[in-house]
Amino acid sequence: MHNTTLQRIFSMRNIAVVALVGYFAVFMAYPIIKAFAGSMHNWNPLTDTYQWVGFENYAQVLTDSLFWKSIWNTAVYSFFSVAFRVIVGLALALLLTSKLVKAKSALRGLFYMPTITPLVAVSFVWMWMYDPQFGMIDKVTGLDIGWLNDSHWAMPAVIIMTIWKDFGYATVLYMAGIMSLPTDVYEAASLDGAGKWQTFWKITLPLLRPTTLLIVITSLITYLQAYIQILVMTGGGPGTDTYTISYLIYDQAFTKYNFGVASAMSVILFVLTGVLTLLMFKASGDKLEESR
Template sequence: MTLTTRPKADKRPPEKNNVIPRKPRSRKRGNAGERTLRNTVIIVIGASLLLLTAYPIGLAFVGSFHYWNPLSGAFDFIGLENYTDLLSSGEFWSSLLRTGVFSVVVIFFRVALGLAIAVAIFSNLTRGKAIFRTIFYMPTVTPLVAVAYIWQMMYNPQTGAINTFFGLDINWLYDPNFALPSIIGMTIWKDFGYAVILFLAGLHSIPEDALEAASVDGANAWQRFWSITLPLLAPMTVFVVITSIISYLQAFVQVLVLTQGGPGTSTQLISYLIYEQAFVKYDFGYASAAAFVLLIFTALLTLISFRLSAGRKNSLEG
């Protein structure tokens, strides 16, 4: 939400500021120092953007039209072949679909759990708020590689805590029906706390007057929640959803550690497929083409979420 509102304010014509007498005076005073600092920042950020982002994106784009293999040194123009191969590959589409399922399920639980737990912690009825807050956020600050290994051992069919505790006999990571759900479960455990903290922040920023006025008007707790709290949390929900979409489309470490995409291709997410094409098979061109398709999907989904939230905001205000 911040992204949409802030830059607009910046478009204010700078001349206007000259009307305020305070500004030009300070300008004169801080002039040289201000300019040095400003130019340093512009140059450093500019160089970093050009060298480490713009140039690589350009190279990846060009590379996606080439047969590009760093081991053999090949960089041969093949037109759209990488793209046609990619778009006609069942493996690509199924991994994209799988990534969609993975993301939707994880985001759903992240938002639902995050919201429910945040509301529960926020409630006056809860004791020990600070402890809960600290605990729920712990998995989020834990390194993902290590978390994946903990869960690999939790999922172990013979000695793992899950089968032992529930008396089950499921080979979680090696059964095609359970492998993806296992990765989803681990990811939800790791990430729900982030949503808890953000929703708690959102709850704290809701003006108490609004809720009080509603209860004076006779609204009960549920009505207040549905018609005041929830709509006011909408921007935060959008923020959580967008950041989640971006990060889950790129999810890869949990797959690498837990299943390497298997059994079969049952846990092959799109980013893992790209990793394998690029750094196991060293088909850089094909991997770049896939990465670009991923970029387009990320951009489209982010844009749609922004649009949906903007439309919603307008309808609330109007």
């Protein structure tokens, strides 16, 4: 009886391992391999073209000024979106875990609601809010800005929408992190006469570093792939001022049907994301070693 039970457990474990390997092979390994293979071909499914060109697609991408402009736009968009997601999320988490605020559960749900709202719906709502004729933002603020049609304001407008939609994710994670912090450390700091700001900078912030790293990495990966809000709100415009790398990939693949060029851009984006993630892990690890 005991042997039969063990056999069943090992059998179920083997099935789970096979299913997991199959999942990664089909949904992760195959698309990466297919994208890399496609990047080495002149690939157009409309004309049934799939011709070997070697590294010509990469040469075309790396000498394209629009590609480098989209890289810069992506860097600006990602930096400010991640930074304010962390700042706003941490500030609200500290507020909601303090004794100053009541109805914390209701506020927590209210703040998290934009995060689970479909991005397409949120993008359309904000696009209407930015409308210069009947948009709420200009009417409330008394401004007269063609937000999404102005080359100076289009990207900031998209960033503001992104921050509003995504700060709830950081807030919830920071609240979980704050509530799990050891109380004895704060008691010792209080006995030593540490003020609130000293406690925050010297204790709370360092102890929340793993949570911050998680938020930064997951946010960065998400924002490097951002294109839906760009597609809905600006269409890459005005001109090409809000082109991000992911939107450029979408444009090359599904508007111009240059799947080979789009695949080359995807491979570059994949490598860039991996390198940035590894650098952040290394930097965080070095800081943890220094603090010990």
